[in-house]
Amino acid sequence: MIDQTLLPARLEVLECGDVDSLIKAIKEMKIRGAPALGVAGAFGVALAVFNAQSFEEVEDAARKLSTARPTAVNLSYGVLRAMRRVRTAKSLEEARRAALEEAKKMAEEDVATNRKIGEHGASFLEDGDVVMTICNAGRLACVDFGTALGVIRAAVERGKRIRVFACETRPLNQGSRLTTFELLADGIPVTLITDGMSGFVMQQRLVSKVIVGADRVVSDGFFNKIGTYSLAVLAKHHRIPFYVAAPLSSFDLGKRSEDVEIEVRSADELKFFCGVQIAPLDVEVYNPAFDFTPHKLVTAFITENGIFTPKELPELQSAEKR
Amino acid sequence: MIDQTLLPARLEVLECGDVDSLIKAIKEMKIRGAPALGVAGAFGVALAVFNAQSFEEVEDAARKLSTARPTAVNLSYGVLRAMRRVRTAKSLEEARRAALEEAKKMAEEDVATNRKIGEHGASFLEDGDVVMTICNAGRLACVDFGTALGVIRAAVERGKRIRVFACETRPLNQGSRLTTFELLADGIPVTLITDGMSGFVMQQRLVSKVIVGADRVVSDGFFNKIGTYSLAVLAKHHRIPFYVAAPLSSFDLGKRSEDVEIEVRSADELKFFCGVQIAPLDVEVYNPAFDFTPHKLVTAFITENGIFTPKELPELQSAEKR
Numbered sequence: 330m331i332d333q334t335l336l337p338a339r340l341e342v343l344e345c346g347d348v349d350s351l352i353k354a355i356k357e358m359k360i361r362g363a364p365a366l367g368v369a370g371a372f373g374v375a376l377a378v379f380n381a382q383s384f385e386e387v388e389d390a391a392r393k394l395s396t397a398r399p400t401a402v403n404l405s406y407g408v409l410r411a412m413r414r415v416r417t418a419k420s421l422e423e424a425r426r427a428a429l430e431e432a433k434k435m436a437e438e439d440v441a442t443n444r445k446i447g448e449h450g451a452s453f454l455e456d457g458d459v460v461m462t463i464c465n466a467g468r469l470a471c472v473d474f475g476t477a478l479g480v481i482r483a484a485v486e487r488g489k490r491i492r493v494f495a496c497e498t499r500p501l502n503q504g505s506r507l508t509t510f511e512l513l514a515d516g517i518p519v520t521l522i523t524d525g526m527s528g529f530v531m532q533q534r535l536v537s538k539v540i541v542g543a544d545r546v547v548s549d550g551f552f553n554k555i556g557t558y559s560l561a562v563l564a565k566h567h568r569i570p571f572y573v574a575a576p577l578s579s580f581d582l583g584k585r586s587e588d589v590e591i592e593v594r595s596a597d598e599l600k601f602f603c604g605v606q607i608a609p610l611d612v613e614v615y616n617p618a619f620d621f622t623p624h625k626l627v628t629a630f631i632t633e634n635g636i637f638t639p640k641e642l643p644e645l646q647s648a649e650k651r
Numbered sequence: 652m653i654d655q656t657l658l659p660a661r662l663e664v665l666e667c668g669d670v671d672s673l674i675k676a677i678k679e680m681k682i683r684g685a686p687a688l689g690v691a692g693a694f695g696v697a698l699a700v701f702n703a704q705s706f707e708e709v710e711d712a713a714r715k716l717s718t719a720r721p722t723a724v725n726l727s728y729g730v731l732r733a734m735r736r737v738r739t740a741k742s743l744e745e746a747r748r749a750a751l752e753e754a755k756k757m758a759e760e761d762v763a764t765n766r767k768i769g770e771h772g773a774s775f776l777e778d779g780d781v782v783m784t785i786c787n788a789g790r791l792a793c794v795d796f797g798t799a800l801g802v803i804r805a806a807v808e809r810g811k812r813i814r815v816f817a818c819e820t821r822p823l824n825q826g827s828r829l830t831t832f833e834l835l836a837d838g839i840p841v842t843l844i845t846d847g848m849s850g851f852v853m854q855q856r857l858v859s860k861v862i863v864g865a866d867r868v869v870s871d872g873f874f875n876k877i878g879t880y881s882l883a884v885l886a887k888h889h890r891i892p893f894y895v896a897a898p899l900s901s902f903d904l905g906k907r908s909e910d911v912e913i914e915v916r917s918a919d920e921l922k923f924f925c926g927v928q929i930a931p932l933d934v935e936v937y938n939p940a941f942d943f944t945p946h947k948l949v950t951a952f953i954t955e956n957g958i959f960t961p962k963e964l965p966e967l968q969s970a971e972k973r
Contacts, residue, residue: 499821499845500845505922505934509930513933519934520936520937521921521922521930521934521935521936522938523846523877523878523921524845524846524847525818525846526939526942528881528942529880530937532942555845555847555848555851556846556847556848556850558854559847559848559849559881559885562850562884562888563881566884566887566888599819599827600843602924603924603925603927605924607819607827607828608659608824608828608843609831609832609835611835612843613840613841613842613843615852616844616845620854
């Protein structure tokens with residue numbers, strides 16, 4: 330996969346030969362983005378089977394991989410899908426073929442899913458719209474095309490002129506590093522701002538819509554990159570529609586917000602930047618990687634099965650995983 | 652003055668021997684903070700008179716210095732105060748003495764003013780309060796004690812236990828670098844967060860009050876570091892009181908928001924961090940250094956003359972400068 334920590338300065342492909350190196354790459358966010366994590370989970374199971382001498386080894390590896398990052402549901406879902414195939418296999422040889430097949434299928438599905446999300450979402454976007462987004466819900470976060478950025482891409486493919494404000498997304502700057510990189514590569518006009526500028530940009534009426542991705546949608550709201558909740562409150566205050574673009578594999582409607590763990594990452598992410606010290610070494614840091622946005626702040630969810638307002642979510646058949 | 656770009660890694664004193672080097676230091680934000688800029692403006696005039704061969708030279712230098720940064724009113728106010736003394740002097744020799752005297756007087760006044768702001772503001776803070784702030788409105792932004800942080804210091808001096816959430820304040824990280832440094836030095840507990848975390852921290856009820864500084868208060872609202880407006884909207888949404896601590900020298904009530912220029916700084920502040928590239932070089936960047944918060948989002952202004960709700964502001968005699 331592409332090493333997402335080196336962009337935009339370097340485009341390097343990362344190869345993981347075993348599950349431990351894959352888990353390390355996930356924890357270090359070399360691989361990130363909910364849909365990409367789902368597919369990585371399935372391929373990780375395939376890797377585990379290829380390297381394993383027994384089914385027990387595979388189960389152990391799957392357990393570790395499944396919890397490498399806790400908030401996005403996709404990682405454990407990808408692991409589960411591949412493991413279902415492994416568990417019905419009669420030999421390791423058969424399990425290898427089955428896991429790899431399932432992983433490849435998930436990768437293909439991801440692109441088709443994002444295309445469908447794009448089709449549904451593109452109908453919301455009007456010629457001349459200016460869309461604000463946070464983090465990277467683009468092709469880098471998926472296998473290809475992207476969710477939130479997929480909606481923008483699909484609208485542009487249909488001839489609509491769309492401009493984007495990308496919030497830089499501290500502390501790891503997925504907005505500065507990845508979203509701008511992707512959009513520039515596609516020739517979609519993008520303006521980079523800091524996260525703190527989002528309110529001011531809305532106040533000046535420079536933005537007509539907000540579209541974000543999701544790491545997990547539960548019955549009372551959704552989890553996404555830290556900073557999303559602030560954007561949602563600001564959009565509400567300025568009466569700007571706020572959309573969430575996500576595949577059904579990110580929906581986990583049997584759970585509520587209190588059932589989901591928000592990953593708290595290392596203090597060093599705020600004390601150092603590219604190795605340079607930017608805060609006192611002994612300062613206390615709070616570094617949650619995600620936040621929770623209640624459904625009342627969401628205008629609609631854009632999925633491969635269509636558009637759902639938060640009230641319509643219970644109607645949503647949330648994929649085969651349940 | 653202390654070179655504020657090197658903190659917290661290095662504490663170095665910066666000496667400016669002429670107005671050009673002072674202007675450069677101000678533009679590069681080695682000297683920053685509205686009250687500190689006011690005093691720097693007055694000392695800058697003194698420097699100009701010491702180096703000048705004629706009153707015309709002093710007038711030229713004062714004009715350039717006055718507009719080195721456009722948003723905070725204090726810089727031009729400090730220049731104006733010293734220039735008033737220069738203009739009534741009968742010789743350059745007399746002007747030197749007068750300008751230096753006025754600058755020293757402003758520096759002393761600043762500390763006394765901040766102490767009074769602290770006294771008034773401390774009455775608002777209760778034992779156990781957790782205060783969120785942005786940027787640095789502390790002693791580094793002033794001559795000593797600080798405005799927003801001065802209120803916190805004064806409350807702590809009165810035996811109240813206060814904790815602080817410091818927003819890192821992108822793009823120049825005055826929160827990470829300066830506010831945390833100051834508060835740790837005073838033993839006041841501080842937790843560093845990114846700007847995008849502010850909403851989530853409020854949602855979790857971890858904050859009881861917001862206190863910020865101001866670069867300029869006008870008749871319909873106030874200007875302060877970019878990100879302040881987002882905090883104000885978020886505080887309103889969560890019903891958290893939002894206070895602005897500022898000296899009367901930051902009030903410019905004869906003006907409205909549309910009369911004030913918001914400084915837009917270099918794109919490189921978002922493309923590079925400590926010299927490391929963090930965004931594509933050809934991406935468009937919007938980098939306003941300040942934003943505007945309308946009075947309706949402000950609970951009260953804390954000044955050296957007491958506390959004023961936005962509606963009471965017209966009563967405020969806004970210092971001798973008018």
